[in-house]
Amino acid sequence: MAASAPRLKPPPLDPKGSTINKEAARGTLARPLFVVELVLALIRQIEAVETHDLRARVLRPGQPIDAARIASDAEALHFGAFDGERLVGVASLFFNEEDCRLRKFAIEVDQRGKGLGAAMLTHMADHLRQSGHKRLWCDARIEALGVYRRAGFTPFGPRFTKNDRPYQKMELLLGANIPG
Numbered sequence: 092m093a094a095s096a097p098r099l100k101p102p103p104l105d106p107k108g109s110t111i112n113k114e115a116a117r118g119t120l121a122r123p124l125f126v127v128e129l130v131l132a133l134i135r136q137i138e139a140v141e142t143h144d145l146r147a148r149v150l151r152p153g154q155p156i157d158a159a160r161i162a163s164d165a166e167a168l169h170f171g172a173f174d175g176e177r178l179v180g181v182a183s184l185f186f187n188e189e190d191c192r193l194r195k196f197a198i199e200v201d202q203r204g205k206g207l208g209a210a211m212l213t214h215m216a217d218h219l220r221q222s223g224h225k226r227l228w229c230d231a232r233i234e235a236l237g238v239y240r241r242a243g244f245t246p247f248g249p250r251f252t253k254n255d256r257p258y259q260k261m262e263l264l265l266g267a268n269i270p271g
């Protein structure tokens with residue numbers, strides 16, 4: 092698209108937050124125990140600075156916290172998954188015209204495999220649909236492809252390597268239905 096095309100602004104922060112609902116649990120209903128755990132959790136928007144510690148520990152272990160910051164964090168939307176007061180998951184959305192890129196998606200090690208990652212993807216996709224965005228994409232780590240596929244993402248482009256790690260670009264067309 093032309094550089095002069097209007098940029099869709101991210102929606103404003105919702106001060107009331109937003110709990111995981113039936114929609115957010117979609118895709119995990121075949122796992123009833125996970126759903127029980129999910130309703131105890133909360134996904135809401137957070138500030139960029141809140142994401143950095145979890146990002147650093149999960150995605151950049153052994154590196155200084157500065158490695159977890161992104162220059163455009165201030166313009167992005169950040170989501171957190173909470174277990175009570177504890178922040179256990181983070182993900183960030185970076186906007187470019189109608190597209191949105193998901194980056195820095197991480198769940199605490201002791202909270203994985205419970206459907207939280209799936210719930211965060213569904214929550215963010217619903218949020219983006221409501222604000223008129225058409226596409227969500229990311230550079231997915233190969234070991235995380237199953238989470239994205241189950242949320243309705245499909246691969247595009249060839250696999251590639253970043254920092255010695257294999258990746259696949261994945262996209263979710265936000266007009267499309269998420270598989271049940």
Ligand SMILES: CC(C)(COP(=O)(O)OP(=O)(O)OC[C@H]1O[C@@H](n2cnc3c(N)ncnc32)[C@H](O)[C@@H]1OP(=O)(O)O)[C@@H](O)C(=O)NCCC(=O)NCCS
Binds near residue numbers: 197198203207210
């Ligand atoms: C990828 C990630 C965000 C998924 O979160 P999650 O809450 O565990 O996801 P869900 O419970 O909804 O789904 C579990 C899936 O994650 C996969 N997974 C990846 N690492 C896992 C781990 N350490 N423990 C449990 N599941 C893991 C499982 O294989 C499962 O997929 P499968 O059913 O196809 O096998 C999380 O595992 C994570 O933070 N991984 C490390 C960082 C990372 O890879 N981030 C994504 C970058 S693209």
